[in-house]
Amino acid sequence: MKSKFSVRVWLGLVTICLALAPGLWAQSSNKTGCGYDGTTAKLKPAAFVEVSEGNAVITGLWKFAFIAKGNANIPDGTVLDTGYVTWHADGTELTNSSRPPISGDFCMGVWKQIKRNTFKLNHFAMGWDPTGTTLVGPTNIRAVVTVDHGGNNYSGPFTITQYDNNGNVLGQVFGVTTAQRITVD
Numbered sequence: 001m002k003s004k005f006s007v008r009v010w011l012g013l014v015t016i017c018l019a020l021a022p023g024l025w026a027q028s029s030n031k032t033g034c035g036y037d038g039t040t041a042k043l044k045p046a047a048f049v050e051v052s053e054g055n056a057v058i059t060g061l062w063k064f065a066f067i068a069k070g071n072a073n074i075p076d077g078t079v080l081d082t083g084y085v086t087w088h089a090d091g092t093e094l095t096n097s098s099r100p101p102i103s104g105d106f107c108m109g110v111w112k113q114i115k116r117n118t119f120k121l122n123h124f125a126m127g128w129d130p131t132g133t134t135l136v137g138p139t140n141i142r143a144v145v146t147v148d149h150g151g152n153n154y155s156g157p158f159t160i161t162q163y164d165n166n167g168n169v170l171g172q173v174f175g176v177t178t179a180q181r182i183t184v185d
Contacts, residue, residue, distance in 0.1 A: 057147045058087045058111070058119045058154070062179040064095075066158060069175045080160075080175060084182070087111060093121060102132030109141070117147040118156075127162050137164040143177055152181040 064085050068078040083097040083105075093109040109123025123141040128134065140163070145156035160173045 056113050057151050059089045061086050061182040064179040066177050067175050103128045120144050154179050
């Protein structure tokens with residue numbers, strides 16, 4: 001009786017180990033790109049994707065402004081939006097806009113480093129009418145920003161494209177975004 005129980009326990013443990021082995025192998029294989037960087041034996045969760053070597057200078061909390069420039073119907077220097085944006089080390093970004101909450105004030109995006117201190121952003125918001133009751137369609141913000149050498153400011157051009165719910169372009173706005181880093185001090 002005792003040996004049947006031991007055999008079952010061992011078979012169960014072996015089965016569990018074999019079931020987990022493919023996942024462990026995938027995380028440690030440099031051919032899969034799942035967490036092994038090829039230079040160290042340090043494992044990372046498979047869902048984590050490092051977007052640059054070390055911590056990118058863009059990561060952190062920023063106070064931003066979108067300022068119109070080069071538009072036919074909007075005077076240069078018009079502040080289109082302000083708020084706070086967090087650039088996360090995993091390549092995602094979250095913005096809290098100064099827009100009224102009823103018209104949508106939180107939106108998100110993804111980013112990647114394209115040069116030493118330069119970053120490309122692809123950001124989406126849901127565009128609502130001024131009453132906040134009718135969805136107009138997705139709003140896409142594209143920007144390329146460069147962080148200054150001190151690491152406390154960034155700026156760069158942006159384009160905002162408003163689409164309807166069928167993907168047709170309703171309008172575009174161009175300008176420059178600027179931001180200042182917010183620290184704990």
